[in-house]
Amino acid sequence: MFEPKRLHPISAIINFVKTLKDAALPLIIVLVLNGNIFSGEVEWIPLLIWIGVLLLVLGSGIIRWLRFTYRMEEGELRIEYGLIFRKKRYIPIDRIQSLDFSEGIFHRPLNLVKVSVETAGSTGNEKAEAELTAIRREEADSLEEAIFQEKKRRNGRQDDETWDTEEVQAEMEEPKREKVYAMSMKEIVMMAITSGGAGVVISGVAVFFSQFMDLLPVGTIYNEILDWIQIGVLVIAFTALVILLVAYGISIVMTILRYANFSVFIDEDDLIITRGWLEKKQMTIPLNRIQGIRMEENLIRQPLGYASVTLISAGGSVLKNDEHQLRLLPMIKKAEVGEILKKVLPDYDVVDDFHQPPKRSLFRYILRHSWFGFLASIPISIFFFPYGLLSIVAGCFLAVLGWLAFHDAGWNILGDQLTLRSRGIIKQTYLMKKYRIQASYEKQTYFQKRAHLSSIEVMLTSGGGRSLASCYYLEKKDTEEMMEWYRIKRAGEKPSEE
Amino acid sequence: MEQQPTQRISQRALTLWRIYGWIQVGIILLLTIGLTVTVFLWDWPWWIVLIGLGIALLEVLSFVWLVPSLRWKRWRYDVTETEIDLQYGLFIVTRTLVPMVRVQHVDTEQGPLLRKFRLSTISISTAATVHKIPALDEQEAERLRQSISSLARVAEDDV
Structure with a gap:
């Protein structure tokens, strides 16, 4: 893979559409101000400018495509690009954490993928370190393979022992990845229905019916004017309700499209999450970057016995579109979480016996x-x-x-795992390993001191910066035990790689 | 765990924090003077001035007298080969443990006032958090920075 390569020509179109989308508002304004296009009285100059801008954008898309090349050379992924200023970006293979694939509507008919290169350095809201807008799937696969080989050659060994045995077997077969979880359609639909939007809709319906009930029995007594006012209110309420319902319906459909075919694979020491129907997304999370697990149960899903499980992972620009991307199990019967986690992340144990606050x-x-x-x-x-x-x-x-x-607050220590459960509005359970905790805090106010109570907070690092797990107002001796647990291993022994 | 960390921050921190307190009081007094002028100019009610003076007095009591000494008494730290142990906080007493393996880098910083008192603030960063020990003796801070950074280098670990 030494010769510089171009992206698929379709990326010129994608560039064009993307720029157009960003600039849509001013363009539409120009068009509206020039509104008499259809009445025959065309003002030529603004229209020409408009067409000119369009051509310019299209041209720049094409030139950007022409200028963009990538190649693998001397253990680096070398990308050269730039419309006016030529830019070169060389990324050492060692620093590449993962390649994420996604497919938009332009990609699918042509069997192309968009590849985002994630490095250890790219964090938070920044964009991915590098993005290949559209390349053939085979090329993407061979790129991934080349990076993997290069890494292997450099390291000389695989640093994760746990997966060694599976790896040997897996390499025999053609698809190396092993499917560990797939979401059923029923779960996806359940998730869509019980999403955050549901609460808004329910209250909307309640408001509507309260208006409706008010009106019905007394409508005949009121004089006509009052009637009309009431009907006006009803019409507004009805419209609002319809809008709400439509929005709710759209959000349900969007969720289903987004999460359709949700499955989790393990590929040697990477975790791979794929999902989406119209737009396919693939996320790769190196197992050794996982910092902890968060299980959430919101007020609607908890009574139904459902929870969602999210990974806390360091690095990667995974927070680009909020944390949804890191949902390992977006909607799962709480009772099944332990069993599935055993397959995916066997180090973590789901515990149910918690020490509670007094x-x-x-x-x-x-x-x-x-x-x-x-x-x-x-x-x-x-x-x-x-x-x-x-x-x-x-x-x-x-x-x-x-x-x-x-009642929900609690803590548990099992070997080198700390589990903290607490509730703000959503009930959250954090599963954390001792060697992943960045710092731990024990907090006590004057009044708590008199009551022998104190709170514990532990900090994990995550793509967005940090993630805080806490449990308040526990017995002082309990928080002391946790602090002591966090301290103990420091007696010389180096934490083993998981 | 019951026993507190042993090291204390510099005694000179007290003087420094008192000076910060006086600066705050000064600002409040300036505002009060401004208010007094407006009271005379536009016939505003005179009790506004009293409120200003009251706040200034409270500030002298708390931020100049009480808070610095309480804060100084509370502030303790320990740096061992394996971890950093901090205790601080006026109303909420916080005890923080940072394992040495988690430390990514250490900085010391010094503003003009701190320099005058030969003091220095040290901040210890992990992948997720920053921990500051304020107003350490200059030389002590320098020594601590070097020892933490060499200890952190020994205790190498992923993330």
Whole structure:
């Protein structure tokens, strides 16, 4: 792979469309201001400018495609590009963490993929280190293979022992990857229905029906004008409801399209997540970059017995489009999590026996969750007198949430794994390995000191920067035990690679 | 775990923090003077001035007198071969453990006031967090920085 290669010509079109999308607003404004195109009275100059801009964008797309070359040379991925300023970017193979493939609507008919090169250095909101807009799938595969070979040659050995045996067997067969999890359509539909949008829709429906009920029995008594006002309100409420429902429907369809064919593979020491129907996405996460696991149960899904499991991974620009990309199990029966995790990440154990905070913490939890709600309800009740009193109900709801949070809080230490469970609104369980924790904090206020309580916080690193797991108002001796656990291994012994 | 870390930060930190306190008080006093002028100019109620003076007085009590000494007493640290152990915080007392293997780099910094008092702040960064020990003696900070960075290099580990 030494000769410089071009991307597939379709990338010129993709460039063009992308630039057009970015510049859509000004272009449309120009078009609108020049609105009399259709009435025959065409103003030629603005129209010409418009066409000129279009040609320019198309031209730049083509030139950018012509200028963009990539090649593998001397253990580096060398990319040269640039429209006006020629740029060269050489990425040492060692630094490449993974290649992520995705396919958009332009890619699929031609069997092309977009390749994003992730390096250890690229973090947070930055773009991927390098992006090959469109290349043939075979080329992408051979690129991946070349990078893998190069890495192997350099390291001389595979540093992950655990996967060695599987690796030997796997290399015999043609597809090396082993499928460890696939999401069923039922789960995808369940996930789409119970997504965050659902709450909004439910409250929307409630508001609508409360209006509707108000109107029905008394409609005949009211005089005509009042009737019309009421009907006006009804029409607005109805429109809003329809809009909500449509938005909800769209979000359901989008979720289904996005998560269709969701499956997880293990390929030697990488975890591969593929998903999507119209636009296929493939994420590669090196196993040794995984820092921890977070299990979440929101208020709608928890009663149904469902949870979602997210990976906390260091590096990679995975947070580009929020954390959804790192969902390992987007929607899963809670009871099945342990079994699947055993296949995917056998180091991590799902535990269910938690040490809980003592009874005297209950009051603190309730206060912590609801003080703001009650405080806010005072001015609201005063200023919007009769209806404002309803805000007290909101405060009570928060108090109940605090009570739930007390019951959900807990911690567990099993070997070198710490599990912390807590609830803000969503119930979160963090599974963490001792050698992945960046720092741990024990916090205690003056009042907690008198009650022999204290809180624990531990920090993990993740693509976005950091990830904090915490558990509040535990017995002082419990947090001390956790701090001591975090401290102990430091007696000389180097943590073994997992 | 019950026992606190042993090392303390420099005594001169107290003087420094008191000076910071006085600077804050100075700003409040300037604002109060500004307010007094407006009271005379536009006949604003005179109790506004009293509020300003009250805040200044409270600041003298807390930020000049009480807070620096409490903060100094609370601040303790220990740097061993294997970990960094910090304790700080006025109302919320925080105990932090940072294993040496997690340390990525160490910086010391010194503003003009700190330099005048031959003090220096050391910040210890991991992949996810930054931990600061404020107002250490210049030489102590320098020694600590070198020892942490050499210890961190020995305790190499991924991520």
